[in-house]
Amino acid sequence: MSPLLDIEGLRIDIPGHAGLLRAIRGISFSIGEGESFAIVGESGCGKSLTAMSVLGLLPRSAVLSAETMSWKNQDMRMFGRRQWSHLHGLGIAAIFQEPMTALNPVLPIGDQMIESFLHHRLGNRRAALSRAGELLERVGVVPVERRLRQYPHEMSGGLRQRVMIAMALMCRPNLMIADEPTTALDVTTQVEILALLKELQADTGMALMLITHDLGVVAHVADRMAVMYAGEIVETGSVASVLTRPAHPYTSALLSCLPTRGQPLIPIPGVVPALIGELQGCIFRNRCGFAMPDCASQVPEREVAPGHAYRCLLARDDSGSTTDSSAAPLEAFQ
Amino acid sequence: MEEIQSSLPAPRRLRMRRALQHGGFIFGFAILFVTIVIAIFAPFIAPHDPIAQNLGVRLLPPLWMQGGRPDYLLGTDHLGRDYLSRLIYGSRVSLIVGFSTMLIAGAIGSALGFVGGYYGGRTDDIVTYVINCRLSMPGLLVALAVISLVGGSLATIILVLGLLFWDRYAVVVRTATQQVRNADFIAAARVAGASAPWIIWNEIRPNVLHHILVIATLEMAMAILSEASLSFLGLGIRAPTPSWGLMIAEGRSFLFAKPYLVWVPGIAIFLLVLATNLLGDGLRDLSQPEGRR
């Protein structure tokens, strides 16, 4: 079966006054029907830019190139305005971190929800409103009649995010891109929203592309994941495999800088290098505890298990995981 | 390897670089600068005394017209005064009125805006009320009435215009202050024990200054025009002091025979006002974040 979204060798360059910023450098991933795929990384690693490129919403100055970039076997790079417009909503829907900026403050949410439904001519106003009502009920924004007439500022952050989710589902998309959907929310609300996303996924069979910096969220929601660092995917595989046997030093480092009981906090030293000019070798080597001279020239791709790959000079067998520190003490939490 | 952050230049240098690429800003700045230089060094630049009458050479046309003379580049007026010299000295009146009005109105308006925006509550209610009172008066009409009562002179014009046209400063500064007031760095200063005036001057003012500058240039253009209008109506600068508005008024009676008597000072006013406006627009563009031009 061919994947829903297939991206290979994606590169994004952004010209700036300091030189060409090589924001994304040859990343590949694919998302199958109904799958949840997470992209994890810190701010500035290019994860949001990746989402934007899939949505066709890159800044105009950005230069995109890819070996493959296909949606249901159609080349996305050939998409014209009509095809993008068709894809938005019908194919791919998106929710973002701050729902307040994504919602129009001067329109009642009912009017905003039916906009894309009407735009795609899926039915008349009455059909749109009844679907909006159904969805609001489904995401727990009740009583529906009152909520449809409310304005975004009359709701809490958690409620607004629920409205965003309902809105994204209006046209029955095949893929939902969730860019840090719970980062601005409280921990308790976060759990509720994530549970809702999972339920909806099971109900509708849509795929989910989750973009987050929180490994805890990934562990609970995604099937497969990719760890991004400075514009590259450094490790990818099933969530279970990557989290239990992290192979790339960056993945291990990310896990060990989560605060946990009784464990010394091990911050990653240094900062992300500038992604300007020619970049060679492993991009993480200036902050890596295992760096060696050869890291400056070659980065082989290795496999831990089928489907679990990482890019590092250091071979890692199953037993020799660097992060025995991560798994055990975390148990103490629950 | 370099750090990502160091690729961002300092805001001051960045602003310089962007200013040099902004055509309107450069044009406005250049003209205003030249006018200021001319006004300051008027005694050295002007070929004749601007007030000295020489009825033997009255109503000479400019050099490029028939009958023009090289010692009177722009000709003479009906009293035989050198028109170029009058134009040069006239720039002094325009600039003095422009800058002084800007200073007086800017001080009044900004002070009100800072106070209303920072304190909020009852204080802000009062400030808003005062602003509304001012806005409900027709500015130029009140200026006309007051000056015709008191009598026109450079000082009265500056005072009346300055005391009237501070409303835009107040409105803009008040809004801008409200936006900054709740920032955490203000809270940090308050916890450090800083007084309200200290906070307004040291923490808020730098964040509001670019708004004030933009308004200041636009208001300066307004003041220059107002002075010209008042002088034209005979309520402003008294003859024989050269003022561009007054020159137009005096040339009016010769409009058909000697049109240059009107259009020469007219173009001067037009250029100066255009330059200040362009400068203001440029400042506004430059103060906006990159890419939002």
Next chain:
Amino acid sequence: MTSLLEVNNISLAFRQRTGFFSPPQLIPAVKSVSMQVREGEVMAIVGESGSGKSTLAKLVLRLLMPDTGSITIDGRPSSTLSPRDFANLVQPVFQDPYSSLNPKRTLADIIQMPLIVRGGVSAKECQDRARELFGRVGLPMRLFHTYPNQISGGQRQRVAIARALMLRPKLLVCDEPTSALDVSVQAQILKLFEELKQSFGLTYLFISHNLAVVERIADRIAVMYRGEIVEQGETAPFFAAPRHPYSRMLLSSVLIPIAGRPLPLVSRDFETSVSCESPATERPIVATRGCRP
């Protein structure tokens, strides 16, 4: 050990004007909260947004005044301290690293601000201390004269910490100091907090919604819910056996990165037992299963 900070039964309600003629509605933000912070310990306040924890921080920082109750700092009533004495005892670190630094001032100016406000030292001494702290919080000296927009979020938070240490205070009130940061940066900043606590003998009032962070750094924990402290205790026993159902819910909502676990069930059934008849405390219905409006 003596109490450095004592909060006695303080309450604060915000007044919200609902209509032009209707009387203002009172929205209680903090309801008779009492607690003590001992010298040298880290006291954490946890709770969701709207629980009143940030309001409590503002009350301690004297950015807001309580309706009733009192706060004692270092044995003296906080309200009677002069701004200068207060600043010498208590300093803040805020959540948003963008809003907490004045974008128009250099890092050097920002760090020196509290000492400049307080006065009493020469400019040279002031700058020397700023330089020393700049290095102490782990910032490279070449950034000393740069502007906030040239550095990253983590570096900004380091600047805010250096500013807070300028007056050598005893108590640091940290309002969600790491929530806006990436996990790896958060780890660096938490580590810095731990080091500074040792070398400066600091006491922290640490406000956070992240229990994992709190467990890492706090000696004692107070859980706030709807303006009240519902549970208070030593960190270890609290995490071993939280007593209040709300604390249990908060604790179970922490997502740990271990694959294959179901999402925790967040049950708000206990809300029926908490007073929710008052319309002012009504939460948006997001989760109130027990007491829907």
